[in-house]
Amino acid sequence: MRKLTVFNFTTLNGYFKGPDGDTSWHAHDEEGSKYAEDALHADGILLFGRTTYEMMAGFWPTENARQMMPEVAEGMNKSEKIVFSRTLKKATWENTRIISDDIIEEVRKIKNTPGKDMAILGSGSIITQFAEHGLIDEFQLMIDPLLIGSGTSFCQGLNHLVELKLTKTNTFKSGRILACYAPVSK
Secondary structure (H helix, E strand, O other), X not given: OOOEEEEEEEEOOOEEEOHHHOOOOOOOOHHHHHHHHHHHOOOOEEEEEXXXXXXXXXXXXXXXXXXXXXXXXXXXXXXXXXXXXXXXXXXXXOOEEEEOOOHHHHHHHHHOOOOOOEEEEOOHHHXXXXXXXXXXXXXXEEEEOOOOOOOEEOOOOOOOOOOEEEEEEEEOOOOOEEEEEEEOOO
16 A cells, blocks of 8 residues: 655644745755655655646756756656646646546545655645545654744644654754654554
């Protein structure tokens, strides 16, 4: 069975994006880029909602991305990608397919077949839906040491308690903390 992991940057007060979708509060640094490079070498499938997909597809295939973070750009561009959207008709970023049907059932089917593990980047509404249906195997949160006044929680709108247990931590020189959690089995 394939594993489904969430990876998100978050503020100390739990926001993965600020007002109007702002993520400029998260500064990419050498350590964070190295972590992303290593994660992309795992050769998994990247999952996105439409909004996050459009943001990522607008940056990673560019020359600017290749100059700023060449290893991450290469990994992002060559990775297999799935975007969940009922409105997106064509995916222009290489190695991307669109799933517009019942995303819960589609991910259940994918998880129950042999193959690459999957990772959700950003895409809060997708995370919320998958968390509610018990489809997420691990939450990896890169906690930035800062607070913002308002924003969006990566599980905003969650309708029930999802109990988690801490499985791993890593503290970076920047003060960021990677905290990894797995759902508690019932």
